[in-house]
Amino acid sequence: MPVRVSNLVRDRRMIRIPVGEDVIQITYRPGGFTAETEERLREYAADQRGGAALVALLADCLIEWDLLDDDGKNLAPTAENLRRLPTVFLSQVAQAVADDMRPNLASAGSSGAG
Numbered sequence: 714m715p716v717r718v719s720n721l722v723r724d725r726r727m728i729r730i731p732v733g734e735d736v737i738q739i740t741y742r743p744g745g746f747t748a749e750t751e752e753r754l755r756e757y758a759a760d761q762r763g764g765a766a767l768v769a770l771l772a773d774c775l776i777e778w779d780l781l782d783d784d785g786k787n788l789a790p791t792a793e794n795l796r797r798l799p800t801v802f803l804s805q806v807a808q809a810v811a812d813d814m815r816p817n818l819a820s821a822g823s824s825g826a827g
Contacts, residue, residue, distance in 0.1 A: 728810065737779060740775075745775075764796075767795075767803040
């Protein structure tokens with residue numbers, strides 16, 4: 714059965730990230746990371762703009778999270794809002810997303826397919 718491109722980018726995954734004593738629940742699209750995103754990340758890295766690279770990556774992938782602003786309202790994970798957050802936090806989120814997207818090598822190694 715043929716698969717539409719829209720089905721590839723519709724996939725959603727949820728992860729939980731510890732932040733201090735709290736936990737943030739994040740929903741992201743694995744299909745949001747594309748070759749186009751990768752090219753932008755390389756450009757930012759070449760210009761030594763690590764924070765901008767994190768914003769580019771996360772803005773393309775994040776759908777929602779339960780991060781609140783100081784008034785207790787949900788802070789949407791838009792590029793504009795991401796730019797205002799600490800780079801160390803953005804790096805933690807990006808690392809958690811990358812870890813979640815990585816194949817589970819331990820279970821693959823023990824499978825019958827080998």
